[in-house]
Amino acid sequence: MNSKPRIAVIIGSTRPTRFADAPAQWILKQAEARGDMDLELVDLRDHPLPFFDEMASNLWMPSQNPEAVRWQETVGRFDGYIFVVAEYNHSITAALKNALDQAYKEWNRKPFTAIGYGGTGATRAVEHLRGIGVELQMVSTHAAVHIGGGDFMAVHPAFGNKPISEIEASLLQSAKTALDELVWWAKATMAAKAAEA
Numbered sequence: 001m002n003s004k005p006r007i008a009v010i011i012g013s014t015r016p017t018r019f020a021d022a023p024a025q026w027i028l029k030q031a032e033a034r035g036d037m038d039l040e041l042v043d044l045r046d047h048p049l050p051f052f053d054e055m056a057s058n059l060w061m062p063s064q065n066p067e068a069v070r071w072q073e074t075v076g077r078f079d080g081y082i083f084v085v086a087e088y089n090h091s092i093t094a095a096l097k098n099a100l101d102q103a104y105k106e107w108n109r110k111p112f113t114a115i116g117y118g119g120t121g122a123t124r125a126v127e128h129l130r131g132i133g134v135e136l137q138m139v140s141t142h143a144a145v146h147i148g149g150g151d152f153m154a155v156h157p158a159f160g161n162k163p164i165s166e167i168e169a170s171l172l173q174s175a176k177t178a179l180d181e182l183v184w185w186a187k188a189t190m191a192a193k194a195a196e197a
Helices: 021-034 066-076 094-101 123-135 149-155 172-196
Strands: 006-011 038-043 080-086 111-117 145-147
Touching: 006 021, 006 066, 021 038, 021 080, 021 111, 021 145, 021 172, 080 123, 080 172, 094 123, 111 123, 111 172, 145 149, 145 172
Parallel strands: 006 038, 006 080, 080 111, 111 145
Antiparallel strands: none
């Protein structure tokens, strides 16, 4: 068994004007610096998924759409996930919800954490993500990273447009805790799967 979990950083917004790239690169840098996980950036823009239109979840029957199958193969390669979460009207983006719905077996018994951004740090969106994750038989970390309030206004291009490094002092502890929990759960679920095999 590979001792280092394979973790995908999934960018959950596809808008041309999205802010997601900045937090995605920041959390990727924090995670890579640790050396205890192998990381890959996964951008929903690279997966032109249709709105879910299969006969059923791939738990019950194979998906027919080639993009859905390619997406399932992509997320299936990983042992855990870091979702980059924008908050749209108190929830996650439609693109991220659709991407979650396009797979099922591939998410099962794997952990995730999140870095959310927006006026309230995407707290409501991350809570919705956790509820969806439970239904997909995933394990959520207790901690997450939230870029909100004055920090969000300082780094958003429409306002302060500062680099995230200028506000990272208020993010580093939550990032460390979230990543510690993610690695712990990834190793625990990997070991449990290996014991079952």
